[in-house]
Amino acid sequence: MPPSVKDVAALAGVSSSTVSNYLNHPHVLGAASRERVRDAIEQLGFVPNESARQLRAGSSTALALVLLDAWLPYFNDLSRGVEDVARGGGWSLFFSNSNRDAELERRNIDMFEAHRVQGIIIYPLGDVVPRLERLAGSGIRSVVIGPIASSPTVASVLFDDRGGGRLAGEHLLSLGRRRILFLGNPAVSQSNDRLAGLRDAVAGSGATVTVQEVSHLATEDGLSAAERIVTLAADERPDAVFAANDMVALGVLTQLLRNGIRVPDDIALVGFDDVDQAHQGVVPLTTVRQPGYAIGRAAGAALLQMLSDPSAPPPATTPFPAELIVRESTVGRRES
Incomplete structure (x- = not known):
């Protein structure tokens, strides 16, 4: 017979209600109790019946993370x-x-609502706040x-993109x-903020900023953007390129070097962003530098704080400052 909640409780030295809280409302337990129950579950190989448990509890012990582009290294750090x-x-x-x-972003939110997750962390494409407030x-x-x-009702974790x-x-x-060329995606608010900061810096300097849209902020976009640069006469090329993320910049770098620039x-x-690849080329x-891992931790901590006291207003978080790595x-x- 597979182990039961009572078996886990006995091994952990806690009540069955404590095990139930661990499965349904882990945020109400102290760290020591969570650790004892977790160790007992692992030792016994206990597997809860999630479907039945969620029907009884009316909720899950799950959170959801909705990423803008999971394939970019920055989002790997944030997810961790x-x-x-x-x-x-x-x-x-x-x-x-x-x-x-x-549309896919909307469907992802719909899916997690249907699965009755307790909380959602999202790096959005558009304005999702009205939906999240509902x-x-x-x-x-x-x-x-x-x-x-x-x-x-909705909290935010900020980085000083501008x-x-x-x-x-x-x-x-x-x-x-x-002569500065900016490569970014106007559909992404963070990209627009980075461009705004660039324009702040050059205002009144006599420098010019040209903008070229890149669709996916991926390495391939950088390769394509640089193909256009290399076709220009030397005196018509930008003397600097600022890319909205490292992967675009690395694509530009590769293409320029291939063409002897x-x-x-x-x-x-x-x-x-300062992903690992930035210093490896x-x-x-x-x-x-944008500290993806620390930002992810801050978002997770803010969500758990909201779940521990649903009546409290969203926690105020201090924006993460930008740091230039030369x-x-x-x-x-x-x-x-």
Whole structure:
């Protein structure tokens, strides 16, 4: 006979109601009790009947994470942060990918509502706050990673994207660069904020900013964008490129080097995020560091705080500051 809740309770030295709370409402238990029950479950190989349990409890012990583009390395870091907090609190976590598709994003939210998750963390494409506020009415709390309008039920975790764009622009100006090309996606608010920061930096300097749209913010987009650059006469090319993320910047870097254009001598290059690949290339990439793992942890902690006290207003979180990481793609190789 498979182990039961009573067996787990006996091994853990707790009551059956404590085991039930661990399965249904883990946030009400202390860390020590959660650990004892978790260890007993693992030792016995106890597997709860999720369908029956959810019908009895009227809820699940699951949280959901809706990503904008799961294939980008930044979102791997962010996901690990959310997952570590969720699992540490005794929650399970489901993942989905909107793939920069508004309709798919809507269906992902619908799916998690149907599965009665207790909370949702989302890095959105569009304005999802009205929908999330309606979910709050049925007990599903949410955290948005990114800027939102003030909400009485939805929390947000912010990064200073505009400040990061400003840092990138100020750095390029300090190097004497005056023809700056920005590669971004206007459908993504964070990309627009990075562009706004760049424009803040160059205002009144005499430098120009040209914008080229890239659809998916992926390496292939950078390769394609740089194909156009290499067809231009040398005096018509930008002398600097600021990409809305590192993967686009790395695509640009690859294409420029393939065509004999020197980085940074001919064109300086700045990315955004500081993913691992940024420092691993032939020419290490100057970038704006965005701490994906820490942001994910902050979002997870905010959601668990909301679930522990559903009557409280959404927690206020301090925006994560931007940090410029200077490498060879803008300043060249430094003598040791």
